[in-house]
Amino acid sequence: MTDLIQLGEQAKKGARGLALMPTKQKNDLLLQMAQMIKRNQLAILEANQKDLDQATENNISETMQDRLRLTPERIHTMAEEIIKVAQLDDPIGKVDHMWQNEDGLLIGKKRVPLGVIGMIYESRPNVTTDAASLAFKSGNAVILRGGKEAFHSNQLLVELLQETLTNAGVSPYAIQFVDDTSHETAAELMRLTDYLDVLIPRGGASLIKRVKEQATVPIIETGTGNNHIYIDKEAQLAMAVDIIVNAKTSRPSVCNAAETLLIHSEIAPFFLPSIEQALVEHGVSLHADARALDYLETATLADETDWDIEYLDYILAVKIVDSLDEAIDHINQHNTKHSEAIVTDSYSASQRFLNEVDAAAVYVNASTRFTDGSVFGFGAEIGISTQKLHARGPMGLNELTTTKYIIYGDGQIRE
Amino acid sequence: MTDLIQLGEQAKKGARGLALMPTKQKNDLLLQMAQMIKRNQLAILEANQKDLDQATENNISETMQDRLRLTPERIHTMAEEIIKVAQLDDPIGKVDHMWQNEDGLLIGKKRVPLGVIGMIYESRPNVTTDAASLAFKSGNAVILRGGKEAFHSNQLLVELLQETLTNAGVSPYAIQFVDDTSHETAAELMRLTDYLDVLIPRGGASLIKRVKEQATVPIIETGTGNNHIYIDKEAQLAMAVDIIVNAKTSRPSVCNAAETLLIHSEIAPFFLPSIEQALVEHGVSLHADARALDYLETATLADETDWDIEYLDYILAVKIVDSLDEAIDHINQHNTKHSEAIVTDSYSASQRFLNEVDAAAVYVNASTRFTDGSVFGFGAEIGISTQKLHARGPMGLNELTTTKYIIYGDGQIRE
Numbered sequence: 001m002t003d004l005i006q007l008g009e010q011a012k013k014g015a016r017g018l019a020l021m022p023t024k025q026k027n028d029l030l031l032q033m034a035q036m037i038k039r040n041q042l043a044i045l046e047a048n049q050k051d052l053d054q055a056t057e058n059n060i061s062e063t064m065q066d067r068l069r070l071t072p073e074r075i076h077t078m079a080e081e082i083i084k085v086a087q088l089d090d091p092i093g094k095v096d097h098m099w100q101n102e103d104g105l106l107i108g109k110k111r112v113p114l115g116v117i118g119m120i121y122e123s124r125p126n127v128t129t130d131a132a133s134l135a136f137k138s139g140n141a142v143i144l145r146g147g148k149e150a151f152h153s154n155q156l157l158v159e160l161l162q163e164t165l166t167n168a169g170v171s172p173y174a175i176q177f178v179d180d181t182s183h184e185t186a187a188e189l190m191r192l193t194d195y196l197d198v199l200i201p202r203g204g205a206s207l208i209k210r211v212k213e214q215a216t217v218p219i220i221e222t223g224t225g226n227n228h229i230y231i232d233k234e235a236q237l238a239m240a241v242d243i244i245v246n247a248k249t250s251r252p253s254v255c256n257a258a259e260t261l262l263i264h265s266e267i268a269p270f271f272l273p274s275i276e277q278a279l280v281e282h283g284v285s286l287h288a289d290a291r292a293l294d295y296l297e298t299a300t301l302a303d304e305t306d307w308d309i310e311y312l313d314y315i316l317a318v319k320i321v322d323s324l325d326e327a328i329d330h331i332n333q334h335n336t337k338h339s340e341a342i343v344t345d346s347y348s349a350s351q352r353f354l355n356e357v358d359a360a361a362v363y364v365n366a367s368t369r370f371t372d373g374s375v376f377g378f379g380a381e382i383g384i385s386t387q388k389l390h391a392r393g394p395m396g397l398n399e400l401t402t403t404k405y406i407i408y409g410d411g412q413i414r415e
Numbered sequence: 416m417t418d419l420i421q422l423g424e425q426a427k428k429g430a431r432g433l434a435l436m437p438t439k440q441k442n443d444l445l446l447q448m449a450q451m452i453k454r455n456q457l458a459i460l461e462a463n464q465k466d467l468d469q470a471t472e473n474n475i476s477e478t479m480q481d482r483l484r485l486t487p488e489r490i491h492t493m494a495e496e497i498i499k500v501a502q503l504d505d506p507i508g509k510v511d512h513m514w515q516n517e518d519g520l521l522i523g524k525k526r527v528p529l530g531v532i533g534m535i536y537e538s539r540p541n542v543t544t545d546a547a548s549l550a551f552k553s554g555n556a557v558i559l560r561g562g563k564e565a566f567h568s569n570q571l572l573v574e575l576l577q578e579t580l581t582n583a584g585v586s587p588y589a590i591q592f593v594d595d596t597s598h599e600t601a602a603e604l605m606r607l608t609d610y611l612d613v614l615i616p617r618g619g620a621s622l623i624k625r626v627k628e629q630a631t632v633p634i635i636e637t638g639t640g641n642n643h644i645y646i647d648k649e650a651q652l653a654m655a656v657d658i659i660v661n662a663k664t665s666r667p668s669v670c671n672a673a674e675t676l677l678i679h680s681e682i683a684p685f686f687l688p689s690i691e692q693a694l695v696e697h698g699v700s701l702h703a704d705a706r707a708l709d710y711l712e713t714a715t716l717a718d719e720t721d722w723d724i725e726y727l728d729y730i731l732a733v734k735i736v737d738s739l740d741e742a743i744d745h746i747n748q749h750n751t752k753h754s755e756a757i758v759t760d761s762y763s764a765s766q767r768f769l770n771e772v773d774a775a776a777v778y779v780n781a782s783t784r785f786t787d788g789s790v791f792g793f794g795a796e797i798g799i800s801t802q803k804l805h806a807r808g809p810m811g812l813n814e815l816t817t818t819k820y821i822i823y824g825d826g827q828i829r830e
Contacts, residue, residue: 020770101792105781114803115773197803216628218804239826246828354821355435358530366520366824375829376820377516388529388612388817389633390805402803405791406769409781411654413661414790 002180004188007143008195011116014173015141019113021170023090026137030086033164034079037129040160041075047156048125055149063253067123068149078129081380085133088379091398092139095406106408111401113139115197118189119382120145120211122203125153131200132161132175134382138400141174143196145189147203148181155179190215202383205310220391220399222383225255225338226310227368230327230353232344233264237271239365240343241278244316246367247341249282253312255384256339256371260307260317262327268320269295279316288318307334324349328356335359337386339368360386360393417595419603422558423610426531429588430556434528436585438505441552445501448579449494452544455575456490462571463540470564478668482538483564493544496795500548503794506813507554510821521823526816528554530612533604534797535560535626537618540568546615547576547590549797553815556589558611560604562618563596570594605630617798620725635806635814637798640670640753641725642783645742645768647759648679652686654780655758656693659731661782662756664697668727670799671754671786675722675732677742683735684710694731703733722749739764743771750774752801754783775801775808 018026037044048070055065091111098108117140121127128144135142146154158177165172178185190199190211198218201211205224212221229247231240247258263271272295276286286299287306293299299318306317307330321327331340341363342353350364361371371394373381378396385391391399433441452459463485470480506526513523532555536542543559550557561569570592577587593600605614605626613633616626620639627636644662646655662673678686687710691701701714702721708714714733721732722745736742746755756778757768765779776786786809788796793811800806806814 016771099792101790103785103790105785105790107791109808213631218802220804236826242826242828250829356431359819361820361822363822364824366822366827367829369829370518370520370822370827371820375516375518375520376522377514387633389635392817393820402807404774405776405786405808407776407778407781407785408765409779411651411657412781412785413657414665414782414784 002178002185004178004185004192005195007176007178008116008192010173011141011143011176011195014171014176015113015115017171018136018141018174019092019139021139023092026090026139027086029164029168029170030082030133030137032168033133033161034082034086036160036164037075037079037082037157041072044070044075044153044156045072047152050152051150060149064123064149068125068153070125070153074126078126081126082129082133085137085380088137088397090137091401103412103414104410105412108406109403110406111398112404114400114402116141116143116195117400118143118145118192118196118199118217120186120189120199120201120203120207122147122207123149125150125157127202128154128157129161130380131382132158134380134397134400136174138397140400141176143176143178143189145178145181145186151181187214190217193217200383220383220385220395221387222385222395223255224310224336224386225257225368226260226308226334226336227256227258227339228260228262228331228335228341229258229368230262230321230331230340230342231264231267231271232324232342232346232349233266234346234349235267235271235343236345237274240271241275243341243343243365243367244275245278245282247369248279248284248316249314250367250369252314254369255310256369257312258316258341258368259309259311260319260334262319262321262330263292264327265291265320265322268292272296272318282314284314284316286316286318289320291320292318310336324352328353332356332358337388338384339363339371341366341368360384417593417600419593419600419607420610422591422593423531423607425588426556426558426591426610429586429591430528430530432586433551433556433589434507434554436554438507441505441554442501444579444583444585445497445548445552447583448548448576449497449501451575451579452490452494452497452572456487459485459490459568459571460487462567465567466565475564479538479564483540483568485540485568489541493541496541497544497548500552500795503552503812505552506816518827518829519825520827523821524818525821526813527819529815529817531556531558531610532815533558533560533607533611533614533632535601535604535614535616535618535622537562537622538564540565540572542617543569543572544576545795546797547573549795549812549815551589553812555815556591558591558593558604560593560596560601566596602629605632608632615798635798635800635810636802637800638670638753639725639751639801640672640783641675641723641749641751642671642673642754643675643677643746643750643756644673644783645677645736645746645755645757646679646682646686647739647757647761647764648681649761649764650682650686650758651760652689655686656690658756658758658780658782659690660693660697662784663694663699663731664729665782665784667729670725671784672727673731673756673783674724674726675734675749677734677736677745678707679742680706680735680737683707687711687733697729699729699731701731701733704735706735707733725751739767743768747771747773752803753799754778754786756781756783775799
């Protein structure tokens with residue numbers, strides 16, 4: 001069994017050096033990491049083939065195998081993503097403003113790394129390089145625990161990143177890998193309170209649930225998105241169709257895809273047939289409530305569980321509501337606080353929706369698919385937070401930092 | 416046993432109304448709460464007398480009784496603190512800036528309430544009105560669970576605040592009280608994941624520890640301060656004496672008081688006798704390491720546990736170090752990440768200390784006693800966070816909020 005205490009102690013050492021590393025040195029090392037990945041394409045493909053062979057042996061679905069599969073292009077993209085992180089603004093050391101208080105103390109809030117970040121994640125190997133590069137640029141040591149499916153790929157990727165650091169005479173402990181994919185070791189990592197400043201789980205709903213229940217270290221919950229599109233009675237039909245089709249079908253397996261369509265009863269009779277036609281053309285099955293069923297030809301009757309499922313598939317729940325209030329109530333009761341959208345031409349409906357829906361990202365007249373760090377302009381993201389503390393929505397470099405107050409005095413004592 | 420589920424459901428309703436309440440109305444209600452407290456001074460004193468009688472019966476120490484005791488002045492101050500909160504800037508609704516992304520989406524990050532805040536706290540009744548007013552102003556419903564010592568005082572105070580809301584035709588569920596001080600109910604509150612957005616424990620180290628171990632709701636750890644003053648070899652003697660005396664003795668029972676003095680070996684022989692004299696005059700006992708003991712007349716030998724104790728008393732641990740590195744290492748190993756100070760005239764030592772010490776507040780040439788929301792200019796605070804996620808250091812109104820992304824589109828779908 002992996003000695004997590006040892007990894008933790010090494011990570012603390014790595015973190016201390018990294019916290020003080022100049023931006024230029026961090027960027028140079030990131031560029032060297034990207035080169036290292038590119039130069040070792042063949043070895044990475046070989047390691048990945050081991051994972052794919054194992055997946056075939058274990059009868060893993062083709063969809064899952066595709067998530068796992070690396071190609072020369074995908075490896076090139078991984079390296080390019082690291083280069084992008086090198087190009088991002090470094091948040092560390094920033095002091096937005098300082099003020100002098102009435103005692104004459106000069107007080108500032110300085111942005112500093114969190115320290116040691118733990119990541120528990122599933123299948124896709126590119127999460128390894130994404131998380132490592134973001135943690136590194138934000139001055140944090142990282143302990144990576146990937147899924148067993150991508151074990152060989154992940155392990156080699158971390159070795160290459162560590163080799164880059166060692167070659168440059170820098171401690172390799174800034175980026176470490178848990179070479180044990182047992183549930184026991186994962187559980188131990190979740191309780192590594194003396195070493196981890198935060199644990200970020202990234203994966204399916206069951207992983208997130210397990211981490212929430214078992215972790216004693218601070219966590220940032222990411223990902224699950226039971227997202228709604230509400231078509232208001234003042235919506236334009238063409239826009240409504242485009243947005244719902246895009247939100248459901250452009251990439252059904254991701255967390256910012258739509259899972260439920262709510263539609264106002266006044267327009268349902270006219271809108272639902274057009275919406276159904278467009279969705280069916282894209283291979284979507286509809287699970288509709290009894291009222292919506294009247295206007296749909298291909299739908300099956302939804303049951304109460306449909307309102308809470310993140311299908312991540314070509315399935316959409318459909319429900320008729322009689323008012324904006326009913327739509328907002330339904331969303332706030334069933335959503336996972338990720339991304340929600342209204343389609344409307346009513347100013348007041350748009351404002352009420354923005355104000356009253358509780359979610360990380362609330363849209364008017366746009367697809368929920370835009371909730372993404374690169375779309376928002378953060379360059380890259382380590383995940384999308386669905387919790388309210390610390391960070392909410394796409395988490396870029398800034399969300400991997402904390403602050404400390406620095407106070408300059410000249411002998412002040414308190415009355 | 417209190418029905419916490421019911422309190423939780425009511426709090427959610429209260430939170431929804433409060434989140435949308437205009438600032439002017441919140442401020443008016445806060446001013447009315449302050450009036451209500453002032454008008455009911457006699458009833459509050461009576462309720463407090465019940466708590467004091469019980470404390471006498473239970474042989475509670477005079478120090479603890481003093482923390483518990485309300486006087487006409489203290490009640491007046493409680494009301495004045497509520498008025499101060501009314502005068503603070505309302506963080507809710509602020510959007511620092513909006514940007515248009517390459518898809519033409521207008522994206523902003525809007526400050527919104529957390530939702531429902533739980534508070535578990537000990538003894539001092541003024542925490543009730545402080546926490547209630549800060550939560551209210553920041554648009555959050557609050558569920559207050561005070562200690563059994565102040566039960567009657569706390570209960571009446573919450574009744575008065577609720578009466579103010581009811582009189583104004585507003586839901587009283589914004590401020591609720593758990594009228595059951597059992598550990599079982601506290602433990603249930605710590606696991607009220609469907610209703611609490613955050614739980615803030617405020618009290619002694621054992622309370623914080625219990626909450627950390629038992630809570631499944633997100634928590635913000637507050638308070639414990641094992642704080643150090645490091646006297647560098649380039650320090651001025653008079654400033655060093657003033658700062659250490661102030662940090663230790665101006666209010667030993669609070670979390671920003673100093674608990675350990677670290678002193679450079681080069682100056683220890685000359686500085687320690689003067690420092691000892693000043694501290695002994697203030698009634699402080701010293702627990703010193705073997706080397707420091709040589710220069711001290713009244714000290715006893717410290718053991719390893721002394722470096723980790725938050726005495727909250729007229730006791731100070733003293734240790735000689737041979738370098739700034741040794742001081743920083745000792746602090747980072749033993750501190751609780753609260754407040755740390757260096758006394759020095761060396762520019763490079765001051766910068767290294769600020770950069771390398773890991774704490775919420777790091778001081779050069781000032782007493783640690785300044786770590787406080789009002790000193791920092793936040794008007795009031797609900798506690799001092801010693802964790803790294805979400806908030807660090809004194810938490811004012813802003814730290815009781817989160818954000819949501821609001822996105823204005825005109826039909827955008829994602830490629």
